[in-house]
Amino acid sequence: MKIRDLAVTLSLFLPLPAWAQQDISSGKYMYSACKALSEESSDGNAFAKGLCAGIIDTILDFAEVLPGDFRFCTPEDSTLGQAAHIVVSYMDEHPESMDKSFKDLTATALHAAWPCKN
Numbered sequence: 001m002k003i004r005d006l007a008v009t010l011s012l013f014l015p016l017p018a019w020a021q022q023d024i025s026s027g028k029y030m031y032s033a034c035k036a037l038s039e040e041s042s043d044g045n046a047f048a049k050g051l052c053a054g055i056i057d058t059i060l061d062f063a064e065v066l067p068g069d070f071r072f073c074t075p076e077d078s079t080l081g082q083a084a085h086i087v088v089s090y091m092d093e094h095p096e097s098m099d100k101s102f103k104d105l106t107a108t109a110l111h112a113a114w115p116c117k118n
Contacts, residue, residue: 024051027091027105028098034091038084052102056083059106064116070107073116086113 024030033048034056035041059066060083063074074083090109091098097105 024048025101025103026099027102030055030102031088031091031098034084035088038081038088040081052084053080055103056080056087056106059103059110063110063114066107066111070104070111071116072107072111072114074110074114078114083110086110 030048030052033044034052036044037049037052057080060074060080063072066072087106087109090112091105
């Protein structure tokens with residue numbers, strides 16, 4: 001019993017795996033999943049693709065009530081796939097933004113693509 005107790009205690013001090021240290025809220029983490037989503041690919045991390053879709057969809061729902069720097073007007077016939085494509089294209093064109101919050105990055109990309117006319 002003593003050896004098992006020692007082993008359990010020592011395991012508590014081992015470093016966590018690298019994936020536990022990833023910032024899942026960053027554009028860098030979300031990029032490949034959102035790219036797969038925008039290309040309608042079945043490849044990629046299903047959790048991350050669902051997270052990407054959920055964040056983009058939520059931001060689309062609140063588009064017109066976001067603060068001025070983020071507010072945008074979604075075209076009536078737009079789709080989640082189109083919005084994901086816009087976000088991925090924005091990340092491709094602005095690689096320096098990849099460390100930012102994916103939520104802010106998404107709102108900024110959609111604001112740039114679909115500004116309100118008023």
